[in-house]
Every structure is written in C-alpha cells, then in structure tokens.
Amino acid sequence: MSNMIQAAREQVAALTQAAYEKAAAAGALPAGVEVKATVEIPKDVKNGDYASSFAMAGSKAMHMAPRQIAQTILDNLSLEGSYFKSAEIAGPGFLNFRLGAKWYGEVLADIEREGMEYGRCDEGRGEKVMVEFVSANPTGPMHIGNARGGVLGDSLASVLERAGYDVWREFYVNDAGNQIHKFAMSIDARYMQLLLGEENVPFPEDGYQGLDIKELAQAFYDEHGDSYRDKSEEERQEAMAGFGLAVNMPRMKEDLRRYKIEYDEWFLESSLHNSGYVVETVDKLSDAGWTYEKDGALWLDTTGLLKAKYLREGKTREQVDKLDLKDDVLRRANGFYTYFAADIAYHRNKLEERGFQTAINIWGADHHGHVARLQAALDGLGLDGSHRLVVVLMQLVNLLRDGKPERMSKRSGKAIALRDLLDEVSVDACRYFFNSRTFTSPLDFDLGLAVREDSENPVYYVQYAHARICSLIARMREEGAQVPRAAEIDAAVMTTPEELALMKTLSQLPEEIRLASRDYDPSHVNRYLLSLAGDFHRFYNACHIRGEEQAVLTARLKLADTVRSVLANCLALIGVTAPEKM
Template sequence: MKNMSEKIRQQIKEVVLNSITKAIKNQELPLLEIKDVSIEVPREKGYGDFSTNVAMQITKIARKAPRQIAEIIIKNIDTRETYIEEVDCAGPGFINFSLSRQYLYDTMNIIAEEKGDYGHINIGNGRKVMVEYVSANPTGPLHMGNARGGALGDCIASVLDAAGYAVTREYLINDAGNQIEKFGKSLEARYIQLIKGEAAIVFPEDGYQGEDITEHMREFVKAYGDKYIDADSEQRKKVFVDYALPRNLKAIREGLASYGVEFDVWFSEQTLHRSNEVAETLKVLTDRGCTAEHDGALWLKGSVIGSEKDEVLVRNNGIPTYFAADIAYHRNKFETRGFDWVINLWGADHHGHVARMKASMAALGINPDKLDVVLFQLVRLYRNGEVARMSKRTGKSISLMDLVDEVGRDAVRFFFNAKASGSHLDFDLDLAAKQSNENPVYYVQYAHARICSMLKLIASEGVTVPDIKDVRLELLKADEELVLIKKLSEYPDEVRISAETLEPSRLTRYVQDVAACFHSFYNACKVRGEEEELMKSRLMLVDCTRTVIRNVLDLLSISAPERME
C-alpha cells in the first residue's frame, strides 16, 4: 500500500543527504557521516509542510553555526523530480520544505485506487504479534476497567493489523489459583445458605459478595435441589465451579462480542499446569541460578528482578503462585508459540509488575524488549455533572453491558479511545448519548452520513462519482479543498504513528479533524450547480473523504451510518 507522507519524507532525506555529500565534495563541509535525517511536520503553518533540524545535529562535527550549515545545504540541494517546491531556512537553522499541490492530487489518486485498503501500510512485514487484553477475572461480570482495556486492546490490535503485522488477539482465562478457590468457597457458602438458611454457615470474609454468586446458586438449586448438601466440600466446590465458571465465561464472551471485541484465542491458565509448563519454567529459572529456597518455599531472587526482597514462586504448601504461572504464560507466548512481539494491556494499578515481568523474561534468556505493556488509567462515569455509580436499567453498579445499553456501542468505543491510555478518562454519559455536534462520535458519523446523502441526492439527478482518470484535479485549489486533501493524505502516517506508539487515540482525534475539514469545505464550496468539470472534481474529493472516514471508523470497529436523523 502507498504512503504519501512516507514517500515525501524519503524524498526529503535523499535530497538532504545528496546535498551534504555535494557540499563535502565542494569542501564547504568537512567529511562527516549521517545515519538518519529527522523529518518533522512544523506546528506553524507558515513554516512549510515538513522540516528538518539536521543542521543542528551536525554543528559540532561541521564546526559551523547551524544556520550557516542550513544555508550550505539549501544552496546545494536538488529538488528536481520531487514534490518539493520551495526550501528555506528558519530560526536558528531549521530547513523547511514546502510542497507542490501535485502530491495532494496524487493522494486522491491513491485513495480512489485503494478505496477500503487506503491507510493500510506494511511496517510489520508479517511479524507475529500477540495482543493480550481484558483477561478479566472470570469469577464476576465485566467492569469499567475491563471495558476500557477491551476498547484500547481491540483498537491497538486493529492498528497493528493495518500496519502489516500478523496479529493474534488473546484472552487469558484466569481459571486456576487463589481466585478460583475463593470462587468455589463463595458458591458453596451461598448454596448452603439457600438450602439451610443464612445462619447455617458464615460467608467467607474474603468471598465474592456479588449478586451473581447468589443467582448462580439459585439456578443450581432449581436444577439439582439439595443433592450436594452432604457431599464432600472439595467435591462440592468443584461441582459448583464447573457449573458457574462456564456460565460466567459465556456471559463475558457475549458481552464482549456485543461490544465489538472478539478474540482469536481464549487461553486457559489451567493448561499451563496440566502441561507442566509452570514446573518446567521454574526448573529453567532454578538451573539459571535465579531462585532460592527458604522457609519451605521457592523464591525468585530479588537481585533478578531489581528488588530488595525475593518474590515467592511456590508457597510452602507446594502450590505455585500466580506470579509463577504468569512467568510460564509469557514463556509460552515467546518460546512455545513463537511470537516476535507481545503486548499486554494492564490497569495502571499493575505498574509495579511491569519491571518484574520484563526482568523475569531476561532471567529466562528472552529479550525483555520483545514485551511491551500498555498501562491504562481508570474511568469515571458522569451523569448530570455528578459521578454515576448505578445503572439506570438495573439500579446496580454499572457494568459494561449497562454502559453499552445506555449510550450505544459506538459511543463507548469512541470515548474509551478518545484519550491516551495513560490519561484518566471522565466519561460523560449525557454527552455520549447526545445527538449533536458536541458529541464527537456523532459529529464524525454525521459527516459520513452527510456525504452519503449528498452522493445519493446527486445520483438521483443522474450524476455519479466519475472515474478519477476523467477528473481535472488541478481545479481543486480553494483553501478549504487543499486543507481537506492534505488532511486525507495524513491517514497512512497516522496509522504508522499509532502502531509505533500503541496509541489509537490519535485516530479518534484524526477522524474528528477530517470531519471538521469536510464541514468547512461543505460550507465554503458548492458541488451541485457548479460548472461540470469543477463539480466532478469536488465530487471526487467528497467521495475520497467518505472513504477515509469510513476506513478510520472501520478500524475502530465503529459504524459509519449512511443516514442519520
């Protein structure tokens, strides 16, 4: 796929490096080697389309003032057969490049040619990437942290897919360890209370108090009565977990699917124990001198993970900790399944675990740089200007499904990706439900619907979007037209940066900018009633805009309606 911004950056790098080579040959600059030329987009419109600070980078080697170096580079530069129209020096030595309009017209040709594939690039070269996200404790319903992590993880995976990586989306089912033991005890206590009364057993102090526990056991009692009231406690808890856990997972799957989040792999933690991968991983760590035994337990040495204290891997009762299973799980990702890059999405409260996990990978001989963790902050829901804690529908604490029911899937996904993952998110429920331009997702969707309505109306008059070969694109020269085309040209670069930074919030901001540029164009430039050649050119621009908005929304798994009231 074609990336116009990347092509232009490459042109600028080449002309700059060729200019420096020529200046060295002319003895205007001393012999020097430059590995790369940094290219940026200036913040101020008056400073051209692209800029480089290469003159400042080589000041010490060249033994000249940056501005003097910049002027030497400009003097020797050859911009023939490029999109570069003007080159000038600004400030202390920035070299600014202004481009000809031809790159904008060529961008429209690319959009018309690639259509739904426009924006797809290939920086991944098929590299195997796993994105693991949500991985909610299956002992209860999805909460707001799971909801935000789901939207972020899903969009990161989509961006990486569009950037040419071979992406696997994975959900880790935490179906082993302490939380499952606690789940079984909680179910058992509620079962006994339902059969014999609340006084029959004290509910575990650290048990799961949610209404879902009681509901599971009510349904169980309806089906099986008191059949297990005299059964062995361990057997009974296993029966209850085997009954309730699949139901929880089914609800989680269905809830996430309705939210537009689907996984390629649902990985059971239990399989790590059954396959002895936990034991094998502990043996590798021990063989590499990374563990110590004391107090009857096995510990990961603090020196391995950069800590003053050791971290327990196997308790003195012989049961591995969740940390041990997590290390084995990550070893499985890299060594057993061969992923080149692993990305985890964790709540910000897990920040202390990031360094430990990376250090554990290094202890296993796995490059820790192959593991990235995206930490995301909490969400606060607001209704009528106040913190909202209860669902309108159920009167209970707001779950993901309550949120989707109240404001719609599109708004939830858009709002959760509207801010950087590391930023706290205040989610305005009233704004998300509002059908006005104040609501960012409505604003973007309305731009798409307006375009579709315009094209449908014009088609009813016998005028369709022409083949781009029959369009005189050079007629597009109004400021609003050029600004819109330039914004459309940036999309592949936005995908690239989003993939490199693992930050899909760039795309929600970008598509809002596209919508704003389109609305400005719509208000300033007529399409119907214009001279035929200009009308055809503007029709093509309108259709290219529709393509880009739809492509971004598709990437975010947000609908692009063709009609809105």
C-alpha cells in the first residue's frame, strides 16, 4: 500500500534530522535539541514541492536565527539516493525541497505494481462496519431521493473497503408498522372500488394515491377475482400487504441491480417483531431504568438520555436545560410497539448481536431530529451509540433541465421514479452526478447536462480522457510502440510542468481515499477524477508522444497508460464504466 506523498514527507523529516545530527556532531549546531517541525506541501510549486519548518521550530531552543540554522542544515544535507534533487532556503528560514526523478519513477512503478488496488490504505485496520442505505419503504417505486442515497451509500462502502475496512452493505426493509398498514389499506380500497365502483368506496384520506396502487389492486383482482369481497377487512388487508410486498420487493431489487447496487443482506423489520427482539430490547431499556408508564403507554426517557449525552459531549448544564427535549413512546396503549422501538432494536442488533464496530446510516436531511435520540437510546443500552452510530444526512436533489427547474413526467404518485430517471439518463451519468457533491450540499441534477457529449458534462469529460488514452495506445501499438514496464523508462526525461503536475496528481489517490473514508464523503473520488482528467488533457495537448526520441516517447506512453489505469480504477470505485471508445 503505497503513499508516495507521505513517503516524501517522511523522507524530508529524516533527511533534515540527519543533517542536524551531523551538524551537531561537528559542533555547528547545539546538540540534543528535539525539534518538532512540520513538513508541508507549498501551494505554489515555485516554493518547491515540500517545505520544512525545522529551522524556525528549533530557533528558540538553539538560540540561533532561523536562516542561520537553515544554512547549517543545508551545508550538512545529503540528498544522494533520496527522492529529492535539490533544497534551498526561503523566506524566514523554510527549507524547500524539490522532487527528483527517483520519486516520479516510483510513483509510476507503485501504480503498475498495485494495479486496480492502487489507492488502498489501512485507515480502517480491518474494522467491521455496516453501511445501511436507501432502506425505502416497499410501498411504492424507488424515487429520485433514493437515487442519491443509493449512489452515496454504495460509493461510500467501496471507499471504506479501499481504506481497509471490513464492509457490509444492508437494506432495511420496513415491512411492518403503520406504513405497511396504509399500503394494505390503499390497495384494499382500490380493489373494493374495482368491485363496487369508485363512487361507492371512499379512499382513505392518508392513503397512497399513486397509479402503482391501482395497478397492484388490478393485479390482485386478476389473480383472485372477487373472492376477497366478503372476507373481513383484516383478512383482506393482510392478503393485500403480502401481495403488494411480493410485487414491490422484486421491483426494488431489479431497479437497484440496474443501478449497479447489490446488498449483502435485505434485513426485514418484521423479523425483529416476530422473533421477540423488539420486546426484548425494550425490556432491556426498562431494566436499565430508562422507561416509565403513562396513559397506558410505555415511554422512553429520551430527555434524560439526551441530557446525559450532551453533558458528556461538553455542553454545560445551563445549555442542556434550555433545550426543548421530549420523550418517545415505545409501546402504545393498544400494545403495539412503535417504529422508534423497532429502530432501536434494529441498531442494537447491528452493534450487539452482529458485532459491527460502527453502523453507518445514509438518511435524508429531514431525519436530522432522529439522530441524537437514536444514539442516546443506544447509549442507554450500553452500546455507545453516540460514537458507534454514524448518520450521514444527505441534502435534497433539485432536478433541472439545461439550468431550469424540471418536472419529469411521473408514472406514479408525487415522487419521480428511479426507473423513469434511468430511462432518460444513463446509469453512468446518474451514478457520477449523484456522487459529485458532498452529502452536506443540495445537489442540482441537470438532465440536459447529463446527456451532453462535451467537456461541460463532467462524466463525459472523465470518460473521454480514458477513451482518448485507449485510442492513443492502440495507434502506438500499430506503429510498433508497446507500453513499457515502469522499470524500463527513465523518468528523468519528463521535465515539463504538465508531466510533473500529472505525476503528482497520480500520487494523490491514496490520500484522497483516506480523506474520503475519514469524512464519509465519496465525492472526493469525483473531484480527484476531474483533476486527473484535466491534468491529462493538458499534458496531451502540450506534450507530443509520436515522433519524439525513443526515451521520451516510451516515458510519456507509460505515463499516459498509468493515467488510464487510475481513471479506470476510480471510475470503478464509484460504479461508473471506463469506455475504451467514445
């Protein structure tokens, strides 16, 4: 697992320390001083590739001017065999180091050796994490909100895997509770309307109005005729729920498979109720003293749990007392357990029963009020939910066409169906666009831009860079020039700003993966892809390959092929194809 940026940073520190020790041994600098210096990457390459603050950090302890220390370090510095070709003093005493051919050559060699695994790091150290995402109610079609959450969750899971985590992808199926009751009631009403006429059967005010509900009722009628007309409402609706779920669940799986999303498990909420796990979880909260009875219902002392949580996190008692906190019902007076009770049980199952060290949920921003309450409930179970439950709150999607708000033709209900979107825009474009902004920002999805074939369309721009390199390599092969091994080229012949910038960008992927996993933000990969594609296009326009002398030709051909490899690698990471022709 290479990280050439970190390797260079560490070497600057080691070279500087060695120069100090040599100078101290010769009496040129005070001995035994521990200097805590930083090594930074200057924004302007005119200031070198790496800058050490050693001289300034050691000035006080050595009782010497920083530039005097820097000059002494420089006089005793040996760069032979290192990644650097030169060093100089700048400003108040910075030591600026410039990278040499050895470093650039090793960047290309590392990428060649690691292939599609390039960028892997050990940030996660094998930690077992679950990413739960989409988890839409199976009461209707997948919609555009699910589209963003699906890509965000799937891409985040891939990034975490690359960062060294042991990742599990899960879809939580809400096949119990009030939503399913409304679903069954809605199908039942439409079924009875088919039998008795719309004017004779009122439709529930809070029922699901979508065309898909009518289609389910018709399909149920086609299969069962009027045989359910005289059955009890309870029996009818139980049959309707089972029928509707049996139709909708495969559709959801089909839509997500088309969207290149596969799960390790589809976890059924009903299994928590049927196994008694919800009851057991609520009993554990009661045993811990976090529940009370009122008006025939069982309540969670959410207020007390949240106060304890906020005090642990550093809020003052005065701040906590000013918060408008409310308790939650776990079991209603009619004996039914609430969705919140089931949710607590589900997350206990993740952390306690299945042993995930961290549970990561991708939720819509409208669920923000639920986060701290669920974390606090898990704290009450002794599961450290405040740290082990991570909720990524995803902002809304604004649908545009050529910059103007768009209302797509909707097949059902109020939400735009995912399958309608995928009929209009390619899966590649959808996956790229939905992952192009950090989850904390609203996302503008422009349908017109997503299908354009020009450099304004970011996914086209990145994919075209890959295809362009494939075409170049094919042409060069026809002319007898094969892509060489990294060991066969001389990186020292690549000296133009475009070549050096491109190799530096190639070296950045491991750090981008680390940051993406740290921030739970896979859009780092999109930004990296745009940067890499841009640097390649600039290199391609500035640096000829065909017709150059052999050493330059082979080095540049290797560089281009390395870019191809990393583009394909990163596109695969976010579930986008890397076409060889466009």
